[in-house]
Amino acid sequence: MTSADEYKQQGNAAFVAKDYEKAAELFGKAIDVSEQPNHVLYSNRSACYTSLKKFAEGLKDAEECVKINPGWSKGYNRVGAAQFGLNNLEDAEKSYQKALELDSANKAAKEGLDQVLKTRESRQQMPDLGLGQMFNDPNMIEKLKKNPKTAELMKDPQLVAKLAQYRTNPQAISQDLFTDTRLMTIMAALMGIDLNMGDANGPEAASGAKEEPREEPKQAEAKTEEPLKENNEPEPMEVDEKGPQVAAEEEKAEGNKFYKARKFDEAIEHYNKAWELHKDITYLNNRAAAEYEKGDYETAIATLTNAVDEGREMRADYKVIAKSFARIGNAYHKLGDLKKSINFYQKSLTEHRSADVLNKLRNAEKELKKQEAEEYVDPEKAEEARLEGKEYFSKADWPNAVKAYTEMIKRSPQDARGYSNRAAALAKLMSFPEAIADCDRAIEKDPNFIRAYIRKASAQIAVKEFAAAVETLDTVRTKDSELNNGANAREIDQLYIKANNQRFQPEDVNENPEQTYQRAMKDPEVAAIMQDPVMQSILQQAQQNPAALQEHMQNPDVFRKIQTLIAAGIIRTGHR
Known part of the structure; x- marks a missing residue:
């Protein structure tokens, strides 16, 4: 099964290739298979929709993005871009300003806000061509829906929304008139038909009277609006630069500094803040480590138990949960409860097998065995x-x-x-x-x-x-x-x-000296004696001077070796 990250990477590649339809589809698949709502994926798909001029869809995804992570400035860039595309200049301005509140160095937000302001200024300088009053008719939309020439057009909710916006911003008509051919049809209907008519086959049409065509007002030379500069790069592997997760990581880093300095109360305070900002059980594990170092083992166990429960709820990485269990085992070991310590080491190994935890388990089992023996x-x-x-x-x-x-x-x-x-x-x-x-x-x-x-x-x-x-x-x-x-x-x-x-019991009582020697040499001690250079020298002397052997036997070590050779039958006594 393809993972969310794999779909995301494919979507990034499609976006770079300007295949926005495919990119939107891939980011959508990533959203579907993601275990937790991911603001980056909604941001990326919003960029695709905006590039496709599907501003309503783009706005929906952008709003979902900031809903998931309201502290992420780039999400408001997406909201602003979609609102600008829908000609909601006031809302677009607010979105870009929000982005800059969160991150004053957000370049895209600065450019977007500048574009919104320029567009507003441009529109204010444009004449409304005398059409403002025409679009102020409160019944205009209903009448256009009844007009056979425009009824089909009125089924598009985006077009209807655009017509409604002209009531407050008639200057925008001059630009949109040349980019949206449907507006030409609507303008012709509004200018060539009695706005009070309810039926196209009215009395005048029946009498055959020809209506004098109205002279279209001359359009003033319109100042073309500069389109919003779109950032055509998606947000691959985005980082929450100033969002809760980054702020939480900063708190964690501060906590780590105090932990290393053995200022555990201060470390716990920062780990708590990190947890409040972003729910990651790593922060709870770290807090428990500080509590453990303080010697507050019961509190550490409570913190780690909470970490396991929260981790199960949010489907945290099994390795992180394994660490929580292992640290509970450490705390119980310090409390002298070896049975519970062993139990939690085993739970940790069930989640993730670690050599370190395995060694701790074996040592705890040995300690328990020794403890039980001592108690007995x-x-x-x-x-x-x-x-x-x-x-x-x-x-x-x-x-x-x-x-x-x-x-x-x-x-x-x-x-x-x-x-x-x-x-x-x-x-x-x-x-x-x-x-x-x-x-x-x-x-x-x-x-x-x-x-x-x-x-x-x-x-x-x-x-x-x-x-x-x-x-x-x-x-x-x-x-x-x-x-x-x-x-x-x-x-x-x-x-x-x-x-x-x-x-040295012989198998055959009639064995000859050679057989006795071969049998005796199978004994490791006899073989070692016979290979000893000192003993070899003593035995050679004994062959020439048997009395010399008696002198050497005054040495206890030599005596023992001679006795072994006699027992083995290598040295034969006179009575044998």
Whole structure:
């Protein structure tokens, strides 16, 4: 569907090409499809009608133009041009004067007014050719309508209006007489027929008497009026130079200056004036922004709610409405009402998807989740859930144990025991990856929680992450030695042996050294050890001098690596 702006551009092009009929038609289509009355479109079509000498239609459109935007000076130019075309000099003068009141620099209005004054002066200097009294007959129009020679002409309302104007301005006849051939017919009828006759077939005609023709009065040499200079350019993409919209924009600009200076009360005052001058919800959005910066969040919400309602009524751009919703969301966020904040961010995204608002929505959702979790914390209820979980665990009711320990975690998220206990229950359910994740959370909460490390290593062995299990056991062995004097050493050693045995378990007990090497090298840790230049040097020395290996094993790191290679079967001990 063609938009109003597209029709307008086509109309402008037709006007420039002097195809005024087509231009008028296109501007009319633009008027029909425009969502809101547009004064510029009526102004442009008025220009077309005036160019076509259809002054009555031009005046109608011009009057509609100034009705829509009474503060736009160019609209009164159109009214004046149409009135001048209809010979309404007094009204034309008033229209041009109104245009100049609104904009003293309006060049077209100055020229139009000058033309009206010159025309009036010209007419006053002209003799009325003795015809003034003739047109003063109050029954003249009715008599002309009854006259067969002029009855058809009297059906034109513009011509009838023109004849009526001659009563007050008979000097205009001298000009119009030579430009409008119909006036010659009317003049002949008025001058050659008895004005009191009611029937063309009266007594004199019946008797055959010939009426002596009246001598036409000699016309004085008439001074030709200079036609009104028409501006043949339409008003494409007009700007309301001094109209309400421009005045509103000026108020908005002033408001922006005060806003940037953080003088929010002054900014609000100017935004209010802008809204009063021209209904654009951008001004309400700006006012709400100032109210927001003042910390007056409730007032900002009320202003923005009004902006949305007004915007819906006037079918405002959905992007502007989206901004109103987003700012309501911001205000509720400041008030700490995250649920309402999220609700209005979602409404904003429904109107128009914006990356900025989407980020705010996601952050608000995270905050709400965190807030709800914090509000749920209750140490006493957490202890109740722990004891409940322990009871379920002792009864081998692993699912309910998991559920109880989950409740414990929610009630006391900083207690590492909840995660460790749930990991134990998950391991019983063979959910080893989840158990490892819970152990990691427990260790994060309490890095010295020995039981969490041991449970993690057990789960890692279960999923055949043997290298990772050995690393976990190395860590917990050190912590257990430092914190508990090795109280858990036996359990740790058993898991260590289990991890290494399963880690390098040969598929074939009769495999040869080459097969053992190839199998062991599939292990990332073994491959890294064998590629380590220092270890390569140590192993070469050991081949020539086995006693040197014992010296190197005094280094804990070398000892661990040698033990790994022994477990992998790459280094074979004498009893194997």
